[in-house]
Amino acid sequence: MTSTTILFPAARSAHTSLGRRLALAWREARPVVQLVFLLRFAAGAALGTAAGTHGAVPRPALLAAALGWLATTWAVYLLNGVADVVEDRANGKARPIARGDLPRRPAVSIVWALSAAGLGLAMTVSATQFLLTAAMLGVGWAYSLGPWPLKANLAGFVAAVTALGLLTYLAGWSAAGGGRLTGPVFLFGLMMSLWMGFGGSTKDLADAKGDRLAGRKTLPVLLGDRQARVVMALAASSVGWTFAVLCAIRASGILPAAAVVFAGSAALSVTVLTSLSRGGRSAERRPYRVFMVTQYCAHLTLFGSLWPGSPL
Known part of the structure; x- marks a missing residue:
């Protein structure tokens, strides 16, 4: 124990408490x-x-x-x-x-x-x-x-x-x-934000009990588990397809990132519609984990595509 601790125990305790909080x-x-x-x-x-x-x-x-x-x-x-x-x-x-x-x-x-x-x-x-x-x-x-x-x-x-x-x-x-x-800035930002909005809703599969208790009107609460999964798969797929097609036409420089989102949307759809995401809470969160991994991979792919001199 240091002399500072002996002389100022309250200050050290407050500092520890703040750091922990x-x-x-x-x-x-x-x-x-x-x-x-x-x-x-x-x-x-x-x-x-x-x-x-x-x-x-x-x-x-x-x-x-x-x-x-x-x-x-x-x-x-x-x-x-x-x-x-x-x-x-x-x-x-x-x-x-x-x-x-x-x-x-x-x-x-x-x-x-x-x-x-x-x-x-x-x-x-x-x-x-x-x-x-x-x-x-x-x-x-x-x-x-x-x-x-x-x-x-x-x-x-x-x-x-x-x-x-x-x-x-x-x-x-x-x-x-x-x-x-510019177009690439707007397109990437918009499509990845829509991916957040649609793909992020998959977290509600594992949270239906608490959401229902709190009065939240999420997809699983409104439609039931089965229909909610179909809507989530369609929504995620729509973002993947749209992003890939628009990049192929208007912004080839960010097409690799769009391809990652397209692949991620397919993986999310398969996961949410099959037994891979049924069972306990951990299984129900698998579509959300696919959604998160897709985000990380899409951004890292984008950075890899933006070397100096790369066309946008």
Whole structure:
């Protein structure tokens, strides 16, 4: 034990408590989701840079924008954890807030701090970045809270999740200098955001019990398990086909990424329509895991396609 610990035990305890709460808040915000949001932000920046619509961007500004966006998405998903505690407990999710490891009041305080950090960092970059960050926080709040949270019905879920994706790609594009919004930037951002909205709905298969208890009108609650799976397969397939065809016609530079989404949509359809996703909770989450892996692979493929001099 150090002399500092002996002299200031309360300060050390408070520091440890804050560090633990931040760690729990990070786990609540689902690190795998936070990483894919950073990939979306980086994709927007990379596509804007590859299109050559602006000059060189100062690295400190781009770093500040990325850190600010990370704080913002962390705040949005932590707030969602606060709002979803009833559903999470009913569905047996082992998240910190649902388990009681992270009390809701400290979690809300962290949400406020992260939101302020996100807005503050965005303000140092540009007015556009600040407005995009404010919009992201607004959509996140409307998704989880308010008199009619968007998460409570299918249309609201798809609209909100798609908007969160679009805002992230636009934030990356803006942070890298903005300029003219080219076809590849718009097409990749739109189709990957629609993939979020449609493919992301597969998480509801494993959450039907809690969603029904909370009064949420998800596909499995509205249509039943069997018909919901058919709709999910059709929706995911429509994104895969549309993305591939449009890229083949208008944006061959991002066609490899579109091919990954097309393959992922086929894999998701097979998984959601067969016994591969029936049984326990782990099996029911397989379509969602296919959805997430597809996102990661599509973005990594995009970055591999955007070497200097690559046509868009």
